[in-house]
Amino acid sequence: MELVNVFLKAAFIENLILSYFLGMCSFLAVSKTVKTAFGLGLAVIFVLGITMPINWLIYTFLLSEGGLIGMDLTFLRLILFIAVIASMVQLVEMVIEKVSPALYNSLGIFLPLITVNCAILGGSLFMVSREYNFSESVAFGLGGGFGWFLAIVALAAIREKIRYSKVPAPLRGLGMAFILTGLMGMAFLSLLGIDPAAF
Amino acid sequence: MGLLDYLKKIEPDKKKSPFLHTLFDGFFTFLYTPETVTKSGSHLRDGMDLKRTMIHVVIGLQLCYLFGTYNVGHQHFVAMGEYLGILEGFHLKLAHGLIKMLPLFIIANLVGLGIEFWYAAKRGHAIEEGYLVTGALIPLIMPPDLPIWILVLSIIFAVVICKEAFGGTGMNIWNIALMSRMFVFFAYPTTISGDEVWVSGFEALREGAATSYGYGHSIFNWLFGILDIPQFTAGTVVDGYSGATPLSLAYQGGWEAVTAAYTTTEMWWGMIPGSIGETCKPFIIAGALFLIVTGIASWRIMLSMVVGAATMALLLNAWGATPFMDVPWYYQFYMGSFFFAMAFMATDPVTAASTNTGKIAYGFLIGFIGMIVRVLNPAYPEGWMLAIIFMNTFAALLDRLVIDTHISKRLKSA
Numbered sequence: 090m091e092l093v094n095v096f097l098k099a100a101f102i103e104n105l106i107l108s109y110f111l112g113m114c115s116f117l118a119v120s121k122t123v124k125t126a127f128g129l130g131l132a133v134i135f136v137l138g139i140t141m142p143i144n145w146l147i148y149t150f151l152l153s154e155g156g157l158i159g160m161d162l163t164f165l166r167l168i169l170f171i172a173v174i175a176s177m178v179q180l181v182e183m184v185i186e187k188v189s190p191a192l193y194n195s196l197g198i199f200l201p202l203i204t205v206n207c208a209i210l211g212g213s214l215f216m217v218s219r220e221y222n223f224s225e226s227v228a229f230g231l232g233g234g235f236g237w238f239l240a241i242v243a244l245a246a247i248r249e250k251i252r253y254s255k256v257p258a259p260l261r262g263l264g265m266a267f268i269l270t271g272l273m274g275m276a277f278l279s280l281l282g283i284d285p286a287a288f
Numbered sequence: 289m290g291l292l293d294y295l296k297k298i299e300p301d302k303k304k305s306p307f308l309h310t311l312f313d314g315f316f317t318f319l320y321t322p323e324t325v326t327k328s329g330s331h332l333r334d335g336m337d338l339k340r341t342m343i344h345v346v347i348g349l350q351l352c353y354l355f356g357t358y359n360v361g362h363q364h365f366v367a368m369g370e371y372l373g374i375l376e377g378f379h380l381k382l383a384h385g386l387i388k389m390l391p392l393f394i395i396a397n398l399v400g401l402g403i404e405f406w407y408a409a410k411r412g413h414a415i416e417e418g419y420l421v422t423g424a425l426i427p428l429i430m431p432p433d434l435p436i437w438i439l440v441l442s443i444i445f446a447v448v449i450c451k452e453a454f455g456g457t458g459m460n461i462w463n464i465a466l467m468s469r470m471f472v473f474f475a476y477p478t479t480i481s482g483d484e485v486w487v488s489g490f491e492a493l494r495e496g497a498a499t500s501y502g503y504g505h506s507i508f509n510w511l512f513g514i515l516d517i518p519q520f521t522a523g524t525v526v527d528g529y530s531g532a533t534p535l536s537l538a539y540q541g542g543w544e545a546v547t548a549a550y551t552t553t554e555m556w557w558g559m560i561p562g563s564i565g566e567t568c569k570p571f572i573i574a575g576a577l578f579l580i581v582t583g584i585a586s587w588r589i590m591l592s593m594v595v596g597a598a599t600m601a602l603l604l605n606a607w608g609a610t611p612f613m614d615v616p617w618y619y620q621f622y623m624g625s626f627f628f629a630m631a632f633m634a635t636d637p638v639t640a641a642s643t644n645t646g647k648i649a650y651g652f653l654i655g656f657i658g659m660i661v662r663v664l665n666p667a668y669p670e671g672w673m674l675a676i677i678f679m680n681t682f683a684a685l686l687d688r689l690v691i692d693t694h695i696s697k698r699l700k701s702a
Contacts, residue, residue, distance in 0.1 A: 123688055246684035247461055255455035257411075268453055272462060275470060276681045279657070279674030282667030 092228040095221070099232030105208045106240045107270075107277040112208030115199045116241055117266045126245035128192040129199060130238030132181050134231065136203055137212050140174050141230030144213045145223055147173065163217075170213045175204045208237055240277075244269060292320065307409040314405070314415035338457070339417045344584045346424045348575035349632065352565040353428070355558060357385035359568070360432045363561050364489045368499070369526030374559060379517060387504035388432040388488050389564065392439060397423040399440050403447045407456065418457030418464075418638075419447070425465035425632060428565025429625075429673075430472070431480055432488035438476050442468040462680045463639045466673050473673070481669055483532040486561035493531045496524050533561050534623040535662070535669050542611025543619060555622040566625035576631035585635035588644060589651035593630050596655025597621070604663055612663050624662065629654075629672030639680045646686040654679045 105111045112133070119129045147169055154161040182200050186193045193200070203209065212233050216226045247269055256265055295316060300308035317339060361381030362374060371377030400419045408415045430439065446468035451460045472480050479485060484493040491500045499522050509519045534555055537545040550560055558568030566572075579585035601617035608614050621627070634640065634654050641650040654675045661671030668674060 123685075243682050243685045246688045247681070249688070250684045251454060251459065251461070254459035255411075256459075257453065257455070260453055265453070268449065269461070272450065272467075273681055275474070276462070276674075276677045278474065279661055279668070279671070279678045280665070283660070283665045 092224055095225050095228040096232035099229045100236035102280045102283055104236040104240060104277055105233045106237050107274040111211040112206045112237060115202060115206055119199050120241050120245040120248055123242060123245045123249060125195045126241045129196055130241050133237050134234030136177050136181055137209055137230040137234035140177050141212060141216055141226045143173050144170050145216060145226040148217060170210060174209050178204045310405060310409045310415055341584055342417045342420045344582050345421045348578045349424050351571035351574055355568040355571050356428060356564040357389045358382055359558060360388050360488055360564060361385040362559060363487045367487045367525050367529050368523040383508040384489060391436060392427040392430060395436050395439055396426045396443060399443045400447055407452050416457035422464045426468055429469050429563050431485040432564055434479055438472055438479055442471040445471045458638050460638060462677055463633055463636050466633055466677055469673055470677060483530060483536055486533060487531045490525055495527050499523050531561055538612050538615055543615045552622060566628040569627050572627040572631050586647050588647040589635050589640055590630050592648045592651030593634055593655040596652035597659050600656045600659035624670045625672055629676060633676050641683040641686045643687050643690040646690045649686055650679055650683055
């Protein structure tokens with residue numbers, strides 16, 4: 090039950106992109122079509138879901154004071170987290186290139202850029218500051234990834250739809266994406282404030 | 289055909305004065321069908337153009353307007369402890385309702401249509417009639433004492449950011465009337481939530497607070513004086529009156545607390561405090577049936593929304609962790625604005641999903657999420673506005689999913 094709470098909270102109530110505005114660059118740039126948004130969203134779920142538990146293990150057993158080394162090395166967490174994320178992204182990249190070259194081409198530079206996607210690093214840092222345990226960090230990674238996936242796919246569907254609208258010329262493209270993101274954030278406010286643990 | 293000839297003669301030139309021409313065109317198409325016809329592509333022959341579709345919704349709202357206006361007055365006098373019967377003091381209640389209601393209605397339409405006219409002239413297209421419905425809906429979903437300047441700001445936000453930026457009528461992603469309410473809700477929360485805002489005409493809604501009457505009331509008093517019937521007299525809020533809505537009572541103490549203050553008959557017929565048009569369930573259902581019969585609104589969305597809300601309410605009954613969750617599921621429909629949201633907000637054909645399967649999923653999820661927000665979220669008293677805006681976000685995605693599965697199914701069987 091506790092895990093479900095963490096998952097739902099990360100996915101809907103405190104959505105990484107729409108409440109914290111993390112991972113904005115790829116959110117805006119790769120949301121032109123549903124197909125690529127879908128691919129990138131899945132990649133983010135995968136990377137978040139894998140890196141969170143690995144980072145948790147590293148943080149608990151290597152960096153924190155009660156770990157194997159026995160020294161407080163938590164100041165190294167940024168570097169180590171980034172290294173883990175980068176190697177995971179490399180893995181994802183190789184898999185996607187092999188399995189679906191078309192998706193690989195359409196994602197372009199944004200696939201390696203997941204490395205510096207703030208949603209992923211932000212997720213790991215949230216995990217540290219909220220003191221999640223191992224299973225909670227898995228649930229938080231998957232939930233956060235799912236929320237990000239849902240948001241980018243919804244945005245892509247809307248952007249595909251408004252391609253046939255008479256949007257004023259200065260707003261076409263990125264301008265509209267910004268307005269849409271803001272209004273989507275407003276729509277996601279509906280669930281803000283629910284505390285699943287309170288019942 | 290004298291009138292038509294005369295109108296054609298005074299038609300302003302489109303090039304020389306675009307604004308006057310847009311204005312002329314807007315009123316001309318009220319009277320006559322425009323002579324422009326579709327020249328290419330597929331076309332459907334139907335007298336049911338955009339303007340007539342919109343007018344049907346406005347007709348469906350009339351009963352809510354009548355009752356809503358009267359109920360504003362009724363609640364005012366109930367708070368003073370006078371004229372407690374629904375038909376006692378009829379003229380006073382109606383007059384008070386009109387004084388509160390007319391400014392909201394007039395300002396909402398002036399501002400909205402003004403923006404609409406300005407954009408139409410600026411962008412060189414005919415006036416689009418979409419605002420007719422929005423302008424009719426907005427006064428019904430606001431509290432009666434809402435300051436006019438907040439109303440104006442919210443309408444500017446909704447029409448400019450949520451509609452004109454998307455390309456005008458029929459292009460918006462989120463429901464415009466709800467977006468204006470959402471703006472007030474998040475920017476000026478004290479004016480639209482809590483127990484104190486739903487009953488109008490007092491300095492503040494607490495025991496012993498005095499009435500605050502303006503010029504409108506003096507004018508009506510003068511009229512009533514001539515007719516020699518009871519006039520508005522200053523009074524105070526009666527002792528023990530809280531003005532709490534059924535929903536906030538239910539949140540505090542469950543169904544017992546609600547029935548201690550209101551009877552089910554009162555709740556069903558709408559003699560309770562609330563947004564202006566949302567309270568009277570039978571009249572809203574009559575409007576909903578009218579929309580279904582004329583084919584304007586989708587029965588799929590309405591039905592699946594009822595099913596979704598009932599499902600979630602049953603689940604919450606089974607859970608039963610707080611008094612609010614224990615409210616019997618069928619009584620959940622007696623409180624709040626479920627029916628109004630179902631009949632007039634969720635069924636907006638522009639922002640809802642447009643495939644049939646998508647509509648069913650869309651309605652069901654609105655019912656489901658709305659009930660979650662209403663019962664589980666302590667931050668918001670009512671969930672339908674938020675649930676509908678939330679699902680508007682996903683309507684395009686639902687359509688896309690339905691179409692994609694359909695295509696892949698056909699490809700497989702081919």
